[in-house]
Amino acid sequence: MRFISAIHEKESFIGYVDETLSYTINLQAAEKVMRGTSKLPTNMVNCIEMGEEFIRLANEIADWALTKRSRDYFYEPADYQLLAPIPRPTKNVFCVGKNYADHAIEMGSAEDIPENIMMFTKAPTTVVGSGATVLNHMDVTNQLDYEGELAVVIGKRGKAIPEEKALEYVFGYTIVNDITARDIQSKHKQFFLGKSLDTTCPMGPFLAYHTLIGNPNNLKIETKVNGEIRQSATTRQFIFPVETIISVISQGMTLEPGDIIATGTPAGVGKGFKPPRYLKQGDKIEVSIEGLGVLVNEIEK
Secondary structure, three states: OEEEEEEEOOEEEEEEEOOOOOOEEEHHHHHHHHHOOOOOOOOHHHHHHOOHHHHHHHHHHHHHHHHHOOOOOEEOHHHOEEOOOOOOOOOOEEEEEOOEHHHHHHOOOHHHOOOOOEEEEEOHHHEEEOOOEEOOOOOOOOOEEOOEEEEEEEOOOEOOOOHHHHHHHEEEEEEEEOOEEHHHHHHHOOOHHHHOOOOOEEEEEEEEEHHHOOOOOOOEEEEEEOOEEEEEEEHHHEOOOHHHHHHHHOOOOOEOOOOEEEOOOOOOOHHHOOOOOOOOOOOEEEEEEOOOOEEEEEEOO
């Protein structure tokens, strides 16, 4: 099961999609035709909060709609505007820093490989969908950098979650590009401002339900800039696996449905090259993760 958030004729909806986004079922519109009314929210976080009832309803509606294929609710990509799966997170995006040893080394040295999880956050206003333009922010930075990452979306409320039960709290997975202003990051000696410029957290293209991803710690990840492969790795290289990340964050802090955790980026970022290869106006960035499609964005020209 793969879900999107999108807009059709100025109305937001939750879509049920195939892996390639070649077709989309507007779940709310299909349910109205099917039942005469719709129980489903148009907000992804509210759907996630429904838990298994959302999955049951979504499957029931999709199975019915696939036999009808009416243009009233059965769309092609040109029919709607794709948004981030969670267009406006209810809190900051949780982000893990230096979760691949090779990336920690390219950003400093072997001494920079963390012994404990490094955490920072990105503001909700950073989030945009696949296909959206990323602002170049030339008035404040000339060192925009890319960071392709696996993102985890929490499915139920939890605190002090043990590692062995952590994946039970996951609703699904998506892709984020943790775009970073390296000069701002360096200037302020912390990550928040350099990580939180508007539009610098592209997310998508869809949210895959957890049953589609057998092991989040064994997925191929790749980032291309203008067709050139810059990052190529696997989440087997995580220093801290998804279960550990969830457990550590939840010690003393309650995780809630819809919370987003970006799990860190592999080696190959622009800053790691000599000389650095930062993003330029018009650059096209594609982040692909096994089973999660391709997140595509361009830098404002």
